[in-house]
Amino acid sequence: MSVFFKNSALAKVFESGIAALSSEENLLPEAIRAGIEAGTMVLLGNPAHKNLKPVLIGSPSRVKINANIGTSPLLNCAQTEMEKLSVALQAGADTVMDLSIAGDLDAIRDGMLNLCPSPLGTVPIYATAQTYLDAERDPCDIDPEELFAEVEKQAAQGVDFMTLHCGLTRRGAEWAVSGERAMGIVSRGGSILARWMLKNGRENPLLTDFDRLVDIAVRHNVTLSLGDGLRPGAGADAGDAAQFEEVITLGRLARHAHARGAQCMIEGPGHVPLNDVEAQIRIIKRLTDNAPLYVLGPLTTDVAPGYDHIAGAIGGALGVRAGVDFLCYLTPAEHLTLPDAADVAAGVMASRVAAQVGEVSLGRPQALKREAVMATGRSALDWDLMRQACLDPKTLEERRRPHREEEVCAMCGKFCAVKMLRD
Amino acid sequence: MSVFFKNSALAKVFESGIAALSSEENLLPEAIRAGIEAGTMVLLGNPAHKNLKPVLIGSPSRVKINANIGTSPLLNCAQTEMEKLSVALQAGADTVMDLSIAGDLDAIRDGMLNLCPSPLGTVPIYATAQTYLDAERDPCDIDPEELFAEVEKQAAQGVDFMTLHCGLTRRGAEWAVSGERAMGIVSRGGSILARWMLKNGRENPLLTDFDRLVDIAVRHNVTLSLGDGLRPGAGADAGDAAQFEEVITLGRLARHAHARGAQCMIEGPGHVPLNDVEAQIRIIKRLTDNAPLYVLGPLTTDVAPGYDHIAGAIGGALGVRAGVDFLCYLTPAEHLTLPDAADVAAGVMASRVAAQVGEVSLGRPQALKREAVMATGRSALDWDLMRQACLDPKTLEERRRPHREEEVCAMCGKFCAVKMLRD
Numbered sequence: 066m067s068v069f070f071k072n073s074a075l076a077k078v079f080e081s082g083i084a085a086l087s088s089e090e091n092l093l094p095e096a097i098r099a100g101i102e103a104g105t106m107v108l109l110g111n112p113a114h115k116n117l118k119p120v121l122i123g124s125p126s127r128v129k130i131n132a133n134i135g136t137s138p139l140l141n142c143a144q145t146e147m148e149k150l151s152v153a154l155q156a157g158a159d160t161v162m163d164l165s166i167a168g169d170l171d172a173i174r175d176g177m178l179n180l181c182p183s184p185l186g187t188v189p190i191y192a193t194a195q196t197y198l199d200a201e202r203d204p205c206d207i208d209p210e211e212l213f214a215e216v217e218k219q220a221a222q223g224v225d226f227m228t229l230h231c232g233l234t235r236r237g238a239e240w241a242v243s244g245e246r247a248m249g250i251v252s253r254g255g256s257i258l259a260r261w262m263l264k265n266g267r268e269n270p271l272l273t274d275f276d277r278l279v280d281i282a283v284r285h286n287v288t289l290s291l292g293d294g295l296r297p298g299a300g301a302d303a304g305d306a307a308q309f310e311e312v313i314t315l316g317r318l319a320r321h322a323h324a325r326g327a328q329c330m331i332e333g334p335g336h337v338p339l340n341d342v343e344a345q346i347r348i349i350k351r352l353t354d355n356a357p358l359y360v361l362g363p364l365t366t367d368v369a370p371g372y373d374h375i376a377g378a379i380g381g382a383l384g385v386r387a388g389v390d391f392l393c394y395l396t397p398a399e400h401l402t403l404p405d406a407a408d409v410a411a412g413v414m415a416s417r418v419a420a421q422v423g424e425v426s427l428g429r430p431q432a433l434k435r436e437a438v439m440a441t442g443r444s445a446l447d448w449d450l451m452r453q454a455c456l457d458p459k460t461l462e463e464r465r466r467p468h469r470e471e472e473v474c475a476m477c478g479k480f481c482a483v484k485m486l487r488d
Numbered sequence: 489m490s491v492f493f494k495n496s497a498l499a500k501v502f503e504s505g506i507a508a509l510s511s512e513e514n515l516l517p518e519a520i521r522a523g524i525e526a527g528t529m530v531l532l533g534n535p536a537h538k539n540l541k542p543v544l545i546g547s548p549s550r551v552k553i554n555a556n557i558g559t560s561p562l563l564n565c566a567q568t569e570m571e572k573l574s575v576a577l578q579a580g581a582d583t584v585m586d587l588s589i590a591g592d593l594d595a596i597r598d599g600m601l602n603l604c605p606s607p608l609g610t611v612p613i614y615a616t617a618q619t620y621l622d623a624e625r626d627p628c629d630i631d632p633e634e635l636f637a638e639v640e641k642q643a644a645q646g647v648d649f650m651t652l653h654c655g656l657t658r659r660g661a662e663w664a665v666s667g668e669r670a671m672g673i674v675s676r677g678g679s680i681l682a683r684w685m686l687k688n689g690r691e692n693p694l695l696t697d698f699d700r701l702v703d704i705a706v707r708h709n710v711t712l713s714l715g716d717g718l719r720p721g722a723g724a725d726a727g728d729a730a731q732f733e734e735v736i737t738l739g740r741l742a743r744h745a746h747a748r749g750a751q752c753m754i755e756g757p758g759h760v761p762l763n764d765v766e767a768q769i770r771i772i773k774r775l776t777d778n779a780p781l782y783v784l785g786p787l788t789t790d791v792a793p794g795y796d797h798i799a800g801a802i803g804g805a806l807g808v809r810a811g812v813d814f815l816c817y818l819t820p821a822e823h824l825t826l827p828d829a830a831d832v833a834a835g836v837m838a839s840r841v842a843a844q845v846g847e848v849s850l851g852r853p854q855a856l857k858r859e860a861v862m863a864t865g866r867s868a869l870d871w872d873l874m875r876q877a878c879l880d881p882k883t884l885e886e887r888r889r890p891h892r893e894e895e896v897c898a899m900c901g902k903f904c905a906v907k908m909l910r911d
Contacts, residue, residue, distance in 0.1 A: 138901030339849035371883035426762035460794035478561030
């Protein structure tokens, strides 16, 4: 048995969840175990997170969707975020990340952990930085000990995965802010750490003291989501030296952590033109030993604020085809404001479309079966079957309601090609 | 001078529009003329369409977007369709097709021609079939003379382009309905013509008498949009023999028509899995001498009713990268009901996102310039510049309004990565 299943936190989650997971994923328990041991799959689930349904990420398990929620200084209402959590899960999100940066962060996180039977992720540096920003202190004065203490606290609280920008090196940060980039640094955590390094003239503490994070991850089965603080924030920046400096570092850290029994995912870009998506994904997968890849977008144009869920779905679908395992949604609010509940639902659905399109393109059996059921339903004008096969039965019913007594839909009426041909 | 510019209707439109077109498209007049002569570009514009701004379609001109509107038997309100026409143009559609199949079709078409300064397209067989369906007669009894008379009438009325399913052969129709397909025939015009052929035991009159259409097209500068009556209606049917039988025929017809001075576009799929989009587009372009390709979708999953504009944008973006010139929108209402005004706007915007993503991936200078302006705006937190660069300034302003006095957006507030790094 590998180092992984000597890990009692992971073993506990694995044993409790494997029967359900095996059935849902249509994978043998041994295949799942082998994927986790190889580091090409991760099993999200912190034993301290009560009533949790663990979630498996990594090929060939189903592609998963994450929804980001959380307060911001200008829109700070914990109750709204709890409602968004429910909306995200109802729309079909597999995981949720609490990115709150305003209010009582411990209480919000606790509330979400209680409310959420799916894995919950966080970005611990936000909580540490918040205490500085709220005190009108510069977060580049953060004491690294506070950051490690925050990670430990959130792990004990039950957080299932954490974004940690461990691969952001001083060299990478210098390149990113050298003026060569169109957009510099657009990751909040990346921006804080880069400034910390540049001001203090020291290397990233999450990198130099990485083993402290590995230790916490193993003890609590917190999956390390190795963050991309230098992800491109404009298509023009995609694939530059700063980005790949970080990817290379992340790959080496993932290998190191894996050898010590910690589960890791890699976070990916970012703004990437369509012509570069496949190349980026394949190279990132190669540099990170095929660790599960968790992608924001990729966002295939910079000029679609209001429609970033669509620009992201385009990149996401192609990304899944190239090897992405886990899609972080983008909502219509991206780059404009904090998403509301409708944005959350729209974002989850756009990501689910992208995942399905990508999985169909890979010939994944469950995705193809769903397509086949839909075609059978459509050719028989069988609306019950269509409702069962479609990604969003509620919307299908709502749009169809005014003409539900008709065999055909209101687009064509008696002009329905299927009906005309059949009759 | 080629046969094309001996054509007085086309020459008239060309002369009147070339100065504006050259400036808008950033192409020399000679390049546009050469593209039209080669058949790789078409200039949409019927001299009988008053106050028309002609539109150029075909690489390397900008990718264009079409919005389908029109009445249906179950939602039959001409006024609503006129409003949808205005919404489509405001959202940025380059052309509109009137697919009305209920009400006074001549009056609706006339109203749209008067209202629409952009090219208007139609599917003439709808009007002919409507007279049969309304009289409770079977449209497979259509007299071909009535169909040709309808085409002539609409050309005289000012219609700029017409979908005509000339490439649908008896052999192709037989294959499509043989039971080998998941979905048979999903094109309304294709379904009517297939039934006509199968019932009457005769070849498609639009094919056998194609020269009559060519003659009308030349006289009125109506662009023939050679329709894909056998386009796949399920991903499982994409690329089958029936589809390519029609594509091959369309390519040969386009060559024939082009040699006689008629402008032609080719209509493309349809439901196509992501892994086949590029291959389909490249093969269709090859088989049709790189005639402008006008694509519905491609729709990359069957199971996303309510989100077909997104599934279509994924296929459309990849399609543009592979050679698509003209995107027909899909709306959230596709497969469910007739689109309303909000659906129309959503459909146009999704297609514009797809076109921009595709053009960026091709390195088209105007698309890249737009991206660069946006990155400059974002890195300077210059919201005016962002508004100028983005695809939908109105939505940007609406979402930003509650916090417009802030330098940052409400997603991050003082946590803004760009602001933190700058300050």
